[in-house]
Amino acid sequence: MGGLIEFSDGQEIPQLGFGVAGILPENTQGMVEAALDAGYRMIDNASIYKNEVEVGRALAKSAVAADDIFITSKVWPLDFGFDNVIKACHKSLADLQRKQFDLYLLHWPAPSLGLYVESWKALIELRKLGLVKSIGVSNFYPNQLQELIDETGVVPVINQIELHPYYQRRDEKKFHNAHNIVTECWSPLGRATCLEDDVLVGIAQKHGKTPAQIVLRWQIEQGNVIIPRSRNVGRMQQNFDVFGFALHDEDKAKIVGLDKGLDGRLGPDFDLEELPND
Numbered sequence: 001m002g003g004l005i006e007f008s009d010g011q012e013i014p015q016l017g018f019g020v021a022g023i024l025p026e027n028t029q030g031m032v033e034a035a036l037d038a039g040y041r042m043i044d045n046a047s048i049y050k051n052e053v054e055v056g057r058a059l060a061k062s063a064v065a066a067d068d069i070f071i072t073s074k075v076w077p078l079d080f081g082f083d084n085v086i087k088a089c090h091k092s093l094a095d096l097q098r099k100q101f102d103l104y105l106l107h108w109p110a111p112s113l114g115l116y117v118e119s120w121k122a123l124i125e126l127r128k129l130g131l132v133k134s135i136g137v138s139n140f141y142p143n144q145l146q147e148l149i150d151e152t153g154v155v156p157v158i159n160q161i162e163l164h165p166y167y168q169r170r171d172e173k174k175f176h177n178a179h180n181i182v183t184e185c186w187s188p189l190g191r192a193t194c195l196e197d198d199v200l201v202g203i204a205q206k207h208g209k210t211p212a213q214i215v216l217r218w219q220i221e222q223g224n225v226i227i228p229r230s231r232n233v234g235r236m237q238q239n240f241d242v243f244g245f246a247l248h249d250e251d252k253a254k255i256v257g258l259d260k261g262l263d264g265r266l267g268p269d270f271d272l273e274e275l276p277n278d
């Protein structure tokens with residue numbers, strides 16, 4: 001079973017969850033049911049993934065008690081602004097058939113809109129209203145995190161960012177650690193781009209594991225929360241089977257050496273990204 005990571009507000013989050021980004025709505029209910037069967041107890045959602053209704057059906061049908069499943073959702077920047085964020089949260093709660101989210105995030109800062117501080121204030125309000133337990137952000141850079149802290153005095157409990165062996169973001173992680181912000185990694189497997197790397201293949205052979213399991217184990221040992229994605233039940237189960245072994249110091253040193261800095265980034269620079277119109 002996976003471990004738990006404690007937030008600065010005292011709540012705990014399962015360290016390993018299932019990410020449903022990119023799963024087609026028609027496949028979502030079955031994949032979430034299979035993930036719960038495999039032992040996953042944290043599901044990472046967002047309104048923009050357009051499958052919250054289907055995740056909600058899987059949750060409602062599940063024999064696992066609602067309180068035992070940690071649910072995250074995120075508000076997309078087209079819904080930024082104080083009142084819109086409150087509305088968006090109500091809609092996601094209804095779609096996911098929940099009364100309260102364990103964690104609710106601003107999906108990315110969309111700086112050109114100039115609305116992320118106001119939207120952060122809405123998350124603070126949602127927490128006061130009891131609609132969400134913990135609040136955080138995604139794809140924020142340290143200067144934007146600092147701005148939220150300076151403007152409101154409320155520190156996000158988590159920042160969900162792209163992070164994997166080819167893009168390790170050690171300075172940003174240091175900033176998170178200094179402010180008690182948990183680092184959560186999207187694309188923790190680097191969208192599978194690193195899985196044929198000789199270094200990871202070698203470490204995997206030594207431990208009798210797959211390269212994906214080595215990467216996920218490394219992430220866990222770094223203290224990161226991770227939400228690997230898979231559209232395949234076997235790989236999704238494999239990705240949960242990462243708790244019965246430990247990496248050696250020499251393995252970790254080799255993985256540090258894989259970092260390509262910004263050249264390893266797969267997603268956009270969220271300061272420059274244009275807001276898609278849907």
Ligand code: A2P
Pocket residue numbers: 186187188189190191192195210212213227228229230231232235236238239
């Ligand atoms: P698939 O959906 O066919 O399993 P990330 O979470 O870093 O974005 O990575 C997702 C990608 O990694 C998907 O292309 C997924 O493909 C692939 N993937 C997920 N788990 C594994 C695994 N255990 N072995 C190989 N590829 C994997």
